[in-house]
Amino acid sequence: MSLAVQKSVAPGAMELVCPAGTPAALRAAVEAGADAVYLGFRDETNARNFPGLNFSRAELAEGVAFAHDRAVRVLVAINTYPRAGEPGPWRAAVDDAARLGADAVILADMGLADYARAAHPDLRRHLSVQASAANAEAIGFYAREFGVKRVVLPRVLTVPEIAALNAEIDVETEVFVFGGLCVMAEGRCALSSYVTGLSPNKDGVCSPASHVRYEDQGDELVSRLGAITVNRIGADEPAGYPTLCKGRFDACGRAQYLFEEPTSLNALRLLPELQAAGVTALKIEGRQRGRAYVTRVVSALRQAVDALARGEPMPEAELAAITEGGRQTAGAYEKAWR
Amino acid sequence: MAPVGDNTVALTLGPVLYNWAPERWRDFYFRIADEADVDTVCVGEVVCTKRQPLFVPYVAEVVERLAAAGKEVVLSSLALVMDRRDRQGVHALCAQDDYLVEANDISAVGLLSGRRHVIGPFVNVYNEGTLAALAARGAVRVSLTGELPAAALQALAAANLAELEVQVFGRLPLAVSARCYHARAHGRTKDSCLYVCAEDPDGMMLADLDGHAFLAVNGTQTQSHTCCNLLSELGALQAMGIGCFRLSPQSADMVAVAALVRAVAAGTVEPGAASGKLAELLDGVPFSNGFFHGAEGWAQLTAPPSAS
Numbered sequence: 001m002s003l004a005v006q007k008s009v010a011p012g013a014m015e016l017v018c019p020a021g022t023p024a025a026l027r028a029a030v031e032a033g034a035d036a037v038y039l040g041f042r043d044e045t046n047a048r049n050f051p052g053l054n055f056s057r058a059e060l061a062e063g064v065a066f067a068h069d070r071a072v073r074v075l076v077a078i079n080t081y082p083r084a085g086e087p088g089p090w091r092a093a094v095d096d097a098a099r100l101g102a103d104a105v106i107l108a109d110m111g112l113a114d115y116a117r118a119a120h121p122d123l124r125r126h127l128s129v130q131a132s133a134a135n136a137e138a139i140g141f142y143a144r145e146f147g148v149k150r151v152v153l154p155r156v157l158t159v160p161e162i163a164a165l166n167a168e169i170d171v172e173t174e175v176f177v178f179g180g181l182c183v184m185a186e187g188r189c190a191l192s193s194y195v196t197g198l199s200p201n202k203d204g205v206c207s208p209a210s211h212v213r214y215e216d217q218g219d220e221l222v223s224r225l226g227a228i229t230v231n232r233i234g235a236d237e238p239a240g241y242p243t244l245c246k247g248r249f250d251a252c253g254r255a256q257y258l259f260e261e262p263t264s265l266n267a268l269r270l271l272p273e274l275q276a277a278g279v280t281a282l283k284i285e286g287r288q289r290g291r292a293y294v295t296r297v298v299s300a301l302r303q304a305v306d307a308l309a310r311g312e313p314m315p316e317a318e319l320a321a322i323t324e325g326g327r328q329t330a331g332a333y334e335k336a337w338r
Numbered sequence: 339m340a341p342v343g344d345n346t347v348a349l350t351l352g353p354v355l356y357n358w359a360p361e362r363w364r365d366f367y368f369r370i371a372d373e374a375d376v377d378t379v380c381v382g383e384v385v386c387t388k389r390q391p392l393f394v395p396y397v398a399e400v401v402e403r404l405a406a407a408g409k410e411v412v413l414s415s416l417a418l419v420m421d422r423r424d425r426q427g428v429h430a431l432c433a434q435d436d437y438l439v440e441a442n443d444i445s446a447v448g449l450l451s452g453r454r455h456v457i458g459p460f461v462n463v464y465n466e467g468t469l470a471a472l473a474a475r476g477a478v479r480v481s482l483t484g485e486l487p488a489a490a491l492q493a494l495a496a497a498n499l500a501e502l503e504v505q506v507f508g509r510l511p512l513a514v515s516a517r518c519y520h521a522r523a524h525g526r527t528k529d530s531c532l533y534v535c536a537e538d539p540d541g542m543m544l545a546d547l548d549g550h551a552f553l554a555v556n557g558t559q560t561q562s563h564t565c566c567n568l569l570s571e572l573g574a575l576q577a578m579g580i581g582c583f584r585l586s587p588q589s590a591d592m593v594a595v596a597a598l599v600r601a602v603a604a605g606t607v608e609p610g611a612a613s614g615k616l617a618e619l620l621d622g623v624p625f626s627n628g629f630f631h632g633a634e635g636w637a638q639l640t641a642p643p644s645a646s
Contacts, residue, residue: 081464084486085493111467131462133444135419137428141448145475156420156516164422184513184560185418187462190485191512194562194635195552197628199485201464226634229546245513250545251523251555258519258544258555332516338528 009035013309014275014282017075017174018298021053021287026063028291029072033302036073038106039063039287040204045093046077047108047130048287049204057096064101073103079128080204081109091115098123106152107131108187108201113146127151129176130187130200136168143171150174152283154186155265158335159273166278175274178297178322179285181265181331183245191244195226207243214239231262238262238326266328268304268319274333275308297322347576347603349596350378350481350503352459352586353414353440355511356556357389357535364396366587371400371407374593375600376585379404382414382431384442384460385559386518387424388531401437412438415446417460418514418558440481451475457500459483459511459584464490466497473499481584484510484566487632488574495578504575506568507595507616508586509541509554509561510626510635519555528558539589540623552636564626564636567616569602570609571630590619 018034020026029037040046042054064074076097082090090112097105098120107113108130129152133139142148150172193199196211207225215222221233223242230242240262251258300318383390404411415431432449441447442460456479463480481503521531541554541561554561601607628637
């Protein structure tokens with residue numbers, strides 16, 4: 001890939017892969033220092049199939065031009081599982097990503113990877129986190145059989161496990177460092193469809209807003225997803241979105257956040273270890289986020305990865321500014337999380 | 339492999355997914371070998387590597403007894419493979435050639451490529467493209483993920499690429515995680531779990547804050563609280579050309595469960611009557627068939643009248 005403009009990025013810095021839920025967020029991410037943006041088409045072919053998000057074909061063409069002019073790559077997420085009997089929309093997404101100049105497609109489904117390899121051998125293929133490839137054997141299989149060049153690691157591995165993995169595989173690894181957090185192995189969770197009928201794998205949605213109800217009961221706010229009460233929130237507690245795995249349920253006779261607290265991922269503190277572990281790219285979750293958030297988070301991460309690459313201390317103040325408010329966790333990167 | 343359109347029905351007993359005491363685990367399989375009308379029996383730890391050493395001393399005699407009873411023995415691989423110990427287990431399983439292996443992670447798919455194997459329900463197979471890719475690498479039977487609706491099952495069956503299996507009984511696998519929720523519920527971590535999952539032979543009940551039980555926790559796995567019951571849908575599955583039905587072991591009498599499923603498949607007992615008997619075996623656990631009908635997985639819907 002030849003890029004016309006050289007960005008002012010520190011040599012050896014980990015690549016910063018940033019969310020672009022909309023054309024405005026794409027421009028914000030590019031201007032804030034993204035090395036790559038990832039996005040999806042406005043349909044069920046991507047795992048953020050939310051109302052008001054994503055790109056038309058024309059918007060992708062414009063986004064690619066804008067990003068490429070600034071030496072930023074565009075990765076198209078086609079990371080739901082094609083419906084049996086109806087491969088059309090998913091194959092069209094791959095075809096159009098290739099035609100419109102995307103730098104890579106991010107795929108979860110083996111069949112679609114097989115299609116992309118055969119139909120567009122020169123189109124770079126990344127393996128989505130939704131494929132849940134968490135070990136050298138699985139990653140090697142996708143690399144060998146479907147020519148995958150990079151794998152987005154599921155949020156199940158510790159940093160030492162990631163380091164060991166990188167020593168054994170020939171493909172690049174990309175890891176989530178900031179934003180929403182799946183606590184189940186990605187792409188292997190049917191909790192949402194069990195409760196709502198709609199799932200990340202089939203429909204590109206998890207705990208969809210269409211099924212969310214809030215009920216003010218005076219001293220508490222009740223949040224429901226479909227027929228399930230996900231939480232009862234007291235007046236002094238922050239009210240999070242009722243994603244099933246962040247719900248408060250009754251286990252062993254007491255109410256507890258059994259799967260995970262209403263928290264998000266923050267692995268900024270671990271950036272030096274991730275760099276030492278041989279990670280190629282850092283991913284920021286948040287295609288549902290607005291441009292102000294994208295600008296703030298991408299700018300801080302830009303400074304951090306550049307400082308790291310230069311062997312300088314991380315910019316604590318900038319990182320602290322994006323981590324204020326809300327509960328955060330380093331998730332599976334630290335073994336005690338398990 | 340049964341050709342599509344054949345009315346042959348094969349019953350597969352999935353692996354025990356819970357942490358049963360080793361002797362109970364052994365005796366369960368002994369009784370299956372001696373008494374259960376099933377064709378295939380899966381053996382092996384799918385959920386947590388920490389449990390494996392507990393029953394390993396009994397695996398050889400269990401497998402021998404099953405094989406001697408004429409059952410096809412399938413060894414099931416771990417669903418979430420992360421560390422060295424997990425990986426060594428998968429390598430060892432895939433290195434043996436005595437029994438068919440059921441791949442529950444792509445690691446095993448890779449190691450088994452080029453020879454005959456089966457695909458378990460923890461590998462995502464949603465469409466014909468993936469089915470073709472797996473069949474081309476040696477998969478002869480694919481146990482499908484529980485969330486597929488009838489239209490998808492129909493399209494997959496029509497592709498006629500491998501024998502297809504659908505779970506028709508038992509709690510549904512919904513998620514796997516690196517984190518152990520059984521340990522967490524008891525204020526422990528996975529490393530300090532003290533095998534607390536052994537306290538719940540059918541998983542630990544999880545209810546919402548209105549007291550509605552809806553999930554079952556099995557260590558790092560999350561299952562449905564409801565028990566999948568597709569007795570009323572067996573005819574529709576058979577009409578699609580799907581004749582391999584999976585029963586996932588619960589503490590209920592699995593010999594009796596297998597007999598009921600066999601009778602409904604053979605047309606000698608009505609699904610409604612069989613479901614009544616099934617309910618008696620289950621001690622109040624509700625049924626569900628929602629995924630098959632494209633609805634919420636927990637739902638129990640009345641099947642439309644059979645077209646046949």
